[in-house]
Amino acid sequence: MAALVAQLLLFGCTESPVESDTDQIFIPPPEADWEPEELQDHIDEGLAYGLPNPSTFLQHYMELYEAGATDACPGTDYNFNSPDVGGAGCTTDDGYFFEGVVEYSEQEDQWALHADFRIIAPDDHHLSGAGNIGLTNSEESARASIYGSFFEDPSTDWLSANPSSLLQIEKRNNESGTLLYGGYTIDGRSFYFENVWLDTTRCDQPIGVVQVRDPNGGWFSVYSEESCPSCPTVTYGGTEIDSVCPDFSILHDLVSAVLSP
Secondary structure, X not given: OHHHHHHHHHHOOOOOOOOOHHHOOOOOOOOOOOOHHHHHHHHHHHHOOOOOOXXXXXXXXXXXXXXXXXXXOEXXXXXOOOOOOXXXXXXXXXXXXXXXXXXXXXXXXXXXXXXXXXXXXXXXXXXXXXXXXXXXXXXXEEEEEEEEEEEEEOOXXXXXXXXXXXXXXEEEOOOOOEEEEXXXXXXXXXXXXXXXXXXXXXXXXXXXXXXXXXXXXOEEEEEEOOOOOOOOEEXXXXXXXXXXXXXXXXXXXXXXXXXXX
């Protein structure tokens, strides 16, 4: 109500300054830094890391926790639940430093990790994360989620590439396909999946919209319809590009690797 009164006082009874849809201003995206013919190379380089995988991060976290954790620092059962860890962190007698908050829970067919932490080993091995990750694998469905930013140094997989993710993968076991939605940035490359359906019994390519961010801030959008065209439609800033035919078929294997660790 207060907002309505404020608007009446500000504008009075005058007509809206916007007279028609023709007054709307379209701001085109910046000119692409990548040439269209380079798009597949950048797609391949980004996907070479695989999709952000919650099970990989959990494994690395548990290994480092088991190597250095004590009941007093940072706690027990893969949690940071000791009073000593506090806000400033704690250091064990063996030289492992733990800081932050971690809550880990596990049931018969699922686990979840809620965290904002870092661990530094005596050899300067560094692992940190801020976000929520989890995996469910039941008779009815499988679901993986990874939300947040995670990093490890040294590392030989995707954790070395400064990943930031808001990604979810879902599969019902009575269906042949898998749903992929959300996005992530890794090694400076950003992907966004708009309710992408992956089903090799229907199409080699993902069905839906996959977007790839150009370094200048615009997005290449790749549209593949249920008719499963031999070459998907590609646009940049709403303008169709006929000269490229991106291949995302590797996503089938990448999604399977996440859901079946």
